[in-house]
Amino acid sequence: AIQLTQSPSSLSASVGDRVTITCRASQGISSAIAWYQLKPGKAPKLLIYDASNLESGVPSRFSGSGSGTDFTLTISSLQPEDFATYYCQQFNNYPQTFGPGTKVDIK
Amino acid sequence: EVQLVESGGGLVQPGGSLRLSCAASGITFSSYWMSWVRQAPGRGLEWVANIKEDGSEKDYVDSVKGRFIISRDNAKNSLYLQMSSLRVEDTAIYYCARDFPPYCTTTSCIAPLDYWGQGTLVTVSS
Numbered sequence: 001a002i003q004l005t006q007s008p009s010s011l012s013a014s015v016g017d018r019v020t021i022t023c024r025a026s027q028g029i030s031s032a033i034a035w036y037q038l039k040p041g042k043a044p045k046l047l048i049y050d051a052s053n054l055e056s057g058v059p060s061r062f063s064g065s066g067s068g069t070d071f072t073l074t075i076s077s078l079q080p081e082d083f084a085t086y087y088c089q090q091f092n093n094y095p096q097t098f099g100p101g102t103k104v105d106i107k
Numbered sequence: 108e109v110q111l112v113e114s115g116g117g118l119v120q121p122g123g124s125l126r127l128s129c130a131a132s133g134i135t136f137s138s139y140w141m142s143w144v145r146q147a148p149g150r151g152l153e154w155v156a157n158i159k160e161d162g163s164e165k166d167y168v169d170s171v172k173g174r175f176i177i178s179r180d181n182a183k184n185s186l187y188l189q190m191s192s193l194r195v196e197d198t199a200i201y202y203c204a205r206d207f208p209p210y211c212t213t214t215s216c217i218a219p220l221d222y223w224g225q226g227t228l229v230t231v232s233s
Contacts (some may be wrong), residue, residue: 034219038154043111043223044152087152088117091210091217094118095168098152 002026002090004099012107019075021102023088028068032092035064035073038085038101047086048073078104109133109172109222111203116227123193123231131185137161137181140206140216143188145199146226154201156188157206157216163185164214171197193231200226 003026010015013019023033038044046055048064051071061076075082083106088099115127124143127143142157156167156177176189186203203224210218 036220038146038152041225043225044202044204045223046207046219046221049219049221059168089152089219091219093221094166094215096154096215098154100151 001095001097002029004090004097005090006086006088006099006102008102009091009100010103010105012105013078015078015080017078017107019078019082019104021073021086021088021104023066023071023073023099024067025069025071025090029090029092031067032090033066033071034089036087036089037063037082038087039040044087061078075104109205111205111212111222111224113201113203113224113227115228116201118230118232119193120233121193121195121231124189124191125193125229127188127190127203127227127229131184131203133184134205134222136179136184139208140211140218141164141179141186142204142206142216142220143186144202144204144223145197145229146202147196147199150199155201159213159216166215168176186199190229193229195231196233198229200228204225214223 033051035048052064085103110132143155158177174192178187204220205222205225206216206218208220
């Protein structure tokens with residue numbers, strides 16, 4: 001199975017900060033990456049698919065980029081509701097796999 | 108508004124069985140592949156299984172093959188996960204989710220997941 005790593009595993013940031021999370025795949029996966037936001041007790045939320053496509057209804061401060069093995073999720077100006085854990089997912093190969101997550105908390 | 112509501116979680120002993128349900132509303136349930144995904148305590152997400160619109164195709168992650176069965180009842184807008192021979196390492200929050208349709212074919216679906224429920228907790232412990 002394709003392994004995904006994320007960095008950093010956690011970060012502390014302030015409202016208004018620009019935040020970048022990286023996801024690296026163990027082999028090339030074209031642009032078959034999605035990003036999710038998870039908050040405790042809530043339904044996970046799809047943010048980005050195909051590396052850079054913004055899911056409907058997701059604020060434009062979220063963006064994604066990359067192809068092959070290296071991908072990034074950027075939050076251009078962190079808002080209070082963005083403090084959460086973020087996961088990448090590859091859907092190029094069976095089985096789809098997820099990264100270990102990046103927790104974004106308040107500095 | 109799309110809603111997926113899981114139920115059926117609880118405490119079960121190793122070797123035991125449990126059946127999870129997911130009730131869907133706000134979507135034409137019978138038109139979509141559906142998945143189960145789990146998150147073990149302090150761990151990341153793991154895709155568990157998915158099932159085709161009509162139930163004729165199913166896929167499982169290797170760690171649950173032969174122990175878990177995914178099924179659906181389109182007349183009841185419901186998805187199920189029958190779990191047996193449960194192990195401590197199956198302890199997790201189990202989510203149901205919709206497979207993002209453009210990535211699904213007639214025989215498989217390896218896709219992003221665009222709608223999720225809030226999950227139900229399964230604890231396997233003696």
